Amino acid sequence: MPTLPAQRTTLADVAAAAGVSVSTASLAFSGSGPIADRTRSRVLEAARTLGYAGPNPLGRQLRSGRSGIVGVVMGDALRRAFRDPVTIQVLDGLVTRLGPLGLGVLLVPGPHDASQPPVDPLLASAAMDVAVQMWGGTTDDPVLETLRNRGIPIVLVEGTPQPDVAAVGIDDRGGMAELTRHVVALGHTRIATVTLPFDRDRAEGAADEARLARIGWEITRRRLRGVTDAGVQPVVVWETPASLVEHGAAAGRALLSGDDRPTAVLCQSDLLASGVVLAARELGLRVPEDVSVAGFDGLDLPWLAPDVLTSVSQPLADKGAAIGDAVADLLTGGTAEDRVLPVSLRVGTTTGRPPA
Amino acid sequence: MPTLPAQRTTLADVAAAAGVSVSTASLAFSGSGPIADRTRSRVLEAARTLGYAGPNPLGRQLRSGRSGIVGVVMGDALRRAFRDPVTIQVLDGLVTRLGPLGLGVLLVPGPHDASQPPVDPLLASAAMDVAVQMWGGTTDDPVLETLRNRGIPIVLVEGTPQPDVAAVGIDDRGGMAELTRHVVALGHTRIATVTLPFDRDRAEGAADEARLARIGWEITRRRLRGVTDAGVQPVVVWETPASLVEHGAAAGRALLSGDDRPTAVLCQSDLLASGVVLAARELGLRVPEDVSVAGFDGLDLPWLAPDVLTSVSQPLADKGAAIGDAVADLLTGGTAEDRVLPVSLRVGTTTGRPPA
DNA sequence: GGCCTCGTTCGAATCGATTCGACCAGCCTG
DNA sequence: CAGGCTGGTCGAATCGATTCGAACGAGGCC
Numbered sequence: 001m002p003t004l005p006a007q008r009t010t011l012a013d014v015a016a017a018a019g020v021s022v023s024t025a026s027l028a029f030s031g032s033g034p035i036a037d038r039t040r041s042r043v044l045e046a047a048r049t050l051g052y053a054g055p056n057p058l059g060r061q062l063r064s065g066r067s068g069i070v071g072v073v074m075g076d077a078l079r080r081a082f083r084d085p086v087t088i089q090v091l092d093g094l095v096t097r098l099g100p101l102g103l104g105v106l107l108v109p110g111p112h113d114a115s116q117p118p119v120d121p122l123l124a125s126a127a128m129d130v131a132v133q134m135w136g137g138t139t140d141d142p143v144l145e146t147l148r149n150r151g152i153p154i155v156l157v158e159g160t161p162q163p164d165v166a167a168v169g170i171d172d173r174g175g176m177a178e179l180t181r182h183v184v185a186l187g188h189t190r191i192a193t194v195t196l197p198f199d200r201d202r203a204e205g206a207a208d209e210a211r212l213a214r215i216g217w218e219i220t221r222r223r224l225r226g227v228t229d230a231g232v233q234p235v236v237v238w239e240t241p242a243s244l245v246e247h248g249a250a251a252g253r254a255l256l257s258g259d260d261r262p263t264a265v266l267c268q269s270d271l272l273a274s275g276v277v278l279a280a281r282e283l284g285l286r287v288p289e290d291v292s293v294a295g296f297d298g299l300d301l302p303w304l305a306p307d308v309l310t311s312v313s314q315p316l317a318d319k320g321a322a323i324g325d326a327v328a329d330l331l332t333g334g335t336a337e338d339r340v341l342p343v344s345l346r347v348g349t350t351t352g353r354p355p356a
Numbered sequence: 357m358p359t360l361p362a363q364r365t366t367l368a369d370v371a372a373a374a375g376v377s378v379s380t381a382s383l384a385f386s387g388s389g390p391i392a393d394r395t396r397s398r399v400l401e402a403a404r405t406l407g408y409a410g411p412n413p414l415g416r417q418l419r420s421g422r423s424g425i426v427g428v429v430m431g432d433a434l435r436r437a438f439r440d441p442v443t444i445q446v447l448d449g450l451v452t453r454l455g456p457l458g459l460g461v462l463l464v465p466g467p468h469d470a471s472q473p474p475v476d477p478l479l480a481s482a483a484m485d486v487a488v489q490m491w492g493g494t495t496d497d498p499v500l501e502t503l504r505n506r507g508i509p510i511v512l513v514e515g516t517p518q519p520d521v522a523a524v525g526i527d528d529r530g531g532m533a534e535l536t537r538h539v540v541a542l543g544h545t546r547i548a549t550v551t552l553p554f555d556r557d558r559a560e561g562a563a564d565e566a567r568l569a570r571i572g573w574e575i576t577r578r579r580l581r582g583v584t585d586a587g588v589q590p591v592v593v594w595e596t597p598a599s600l601v602e603h604g605a606a607a608g609r610a611l612l613s614g615d616d617r618p619t620a621v622l623c624q625s626d627l628l629a630s631g632v633v634l635a636a637r638e639l640g641l642r643v644p645e646d647v648s649v650a651g652f653d654g655l656d657l658p659w660l661a662p663d664v665l666t667s668v669s670q671p672l673a674d675k676g677a678a679i680g681d682a683v684a685d686l687l688t689g690g691t692a693e694d695r696v697l698p699v700s701l702r703v704g705t706t707t708g709r710p711p712a
Numbered sequence: 713g714g715c716c717t718c719g720t721t722c723g724a725a726t727c728g729a730t731t732c733g734a735c736c737a738g739c740c741t742g
Numbered sequence: 743c744a745g746g747c748t749g750g751t752c753g754a755a756t757c758g759a760t761t762c763g764a765a766c767g768a769g770g771c772c
């Protein structure tokens with residue numbers, strides 16, 4: 001059972017013990033400014049005997065006006081966001097990039113369920129030098145509004161481009177177009193697509209025209225555009241409430257049950273695609289002989305082995321690093337350029353010629 | 357391209373604009389202390405017109421001595437930690453619990469590769485009121501040492517109990533014993549186990565006596581003890597470098613290839629177990645007719661469907677909440693009791709009678 | 713009418729560091 | 743030997759809020 005220390009020793013204590021002024025003691029730790037080696041070691045020695053573990057970050061932060069913290073706002077409840085390997089890997093890339101800069105990542109829950117207060121207390125009042133919004137981010141997003149109001153610079157990942165935020169994304173549209181052309185080249189004409197959520201409503205099922213006209217989330221719209229860019233009108237556009245295997249499986253069961261089923265299913269994520277593959281197997285359909293399935297993201301999915309999903313690979317760790325770069329730019333220069341990363345088609349074993 | 361605000365407006369500006377003193381303005385925001393309604397609304401009005409979004413957290417933190425931040429140290433590179441659904445779900449439970457308390461989670465990378473500095477800069481100097489070590493945590497852990505030195509109270513999850521840290525864990529040993537008894541009751545005698553890493557070395561392969569004598573990580577040791585508690589001497593103890601499907605698959609291939617293969621494989625995690633199941637299928641073995649496989653954690657693994665892994669369910673979200681409670685106790689009372697959560701056996705479809 | 717009290721508001725100290733300009737001694741140069 | 747420079751140290755101001763005790767005005771009571 002640990003106990004809180006009675007009284008932290010401060011830099012002033014150390015200075016007194018070493019017989020120097022506080023400012024000199026500060027110099028001994030920060031390394032900035034001139035200080036004699038002998039003096040420094042005397043201060044360090046005093047610190048050691050007093051059990052002083054270095055300057056209190058709170059004091060330093062107030063003075064410098066910097067907290068060294070990057071708030072990462074998940075576009076969804078953490079529970080769900082964390083189940084998405086894409087988000088996780090990007091986050092990992094980000095942390096890896098930020099670490100050497102001495103910046104830490106603070107997890108900020110995104111929009112809660114309706115039962116919760118609309119704006120998370122952390123979002124409203126935690127200290128952060130920059131915020132990263134990982135998903136969603138429409139123009140009228142309350143998260144963005146709060147951050148703007150607080151004067152916190154924003155990096156928006158896969159969101160709607162806006163004048164005062166730095167955007168990081170990938171070539172969704174081009175990648176999806178390339179994937180679609182690959183499937184078309186194989187001879188498919190009856191093509192369905194399974195999409196990411198349209199907006200916060202997170203509906204599930206085939207989308208009608210009206211629904212299609214109101215896609216709030218940029219990422220979903222762009223990947224859908226990629227399909228039409230390649231000249232394909234999907235026979236069905238199936239919306240899912242989240243990028244998870246089970247929602248893909250549900251979509252697969254619905255799309256592949258009928259007699260006039262599509263010969264190819266293009267999914268906006270690999271998790272959705274693997275759900276479709278599982279559903280197909282469950283229905284006794286062979287992939288790709290009876291139906292071709294493709295995803296997006298380029299994940300390694302060990303449980304589909306020996307199959308390899310045909311997919312659009314995006315550089316996840318690089319995306320995290322790019323976000324980190326944008327953060328660094330914002331912090332040093334005050335501005336950051338938009339960043340768009342390239343993607344590449346990965347042809348696997350889940351796509352082939354349509355059944356005769 | 358966002359720009360850093362030229363000059364943040366401070367509480368003093370707001371006070372001046374409202375024609376009150378700084379202390380009164382502070383009262384208007386904090387709500388503590390008496391203040392006339394008219395005065396408060398005047399201050400709030402002034403704040404609004406000045407675009408003041410509330411007290412600067414840095415100032416407040418310095419004064420209060422609290423940062424409102426809980427550092428979570430992953431016992432591994434984030435890259436790997438994040439791929440583990442167990443860690444993720446616990447983290448989610450923790451964040452959910454901490455949010456309403458106004459506490460945020462700061463991700464602190466754990467022990468890096470050997471190429472990196474031994475102690476992460478964040479660990480050494482980021483502001484945090486309490487630290488949570490998620491994995492590992494032996495007595496001589498450099499992470500714990502650094503935290504102790506900084507005087508930061510510690511919550512240790514699944515680590516080695518130590519006098520000055522609050523421990524949170526589950527009944528590993530009892531759960532594994534129960535699982536083992538279940539398999540024994542089915543008639544199995546040739547039982548192998550696939551374990552979590554023994555220590556930072558992360559070796560892979562069958563462990564000999566010498567290796568078995570030096571298991572550094574408590575969680576691995578406890579789950580192994582559970583097996584022997586049930587009176588079983590495993591025919592092989594296979595160590596893995598991480599709890600991932602691919603390492604389980606490698607273990608499965610190695611264990612199930614020979615003629616004198618075990619009839620049951622007990623794994624210390626569900627991810628490892630599902631790797632073993634995949635390897636078995638790959639080798640043409642039926643589960644559970646030819647070989648029984650069991651895991652630990654009680655995860656939902658949609659891609660094993662329609663199979664359900666026999667496993668030991670642990671309450672992951674509750675574990676996160678328990679960690680949050682320990683953190684809260686530490687912050688208010690200065691001490692926290694150890695917490696041990698119960699587990700329960702989940703009998704699925706992957707265990708059955710041994711082949712005749 | 714004077715005094716006490718209650719409800720508000722204000723001033724000043726404080727949290728723990730960083731940093732800028734002043735200052736001082738010693739050394740180099742003219 | 744005087745003046746100038748430089749490396750090293752120190753004082754004091756500052757970052758932005760919170761908080762405690764003092765002060766103050768108004769209303770109630772004796």
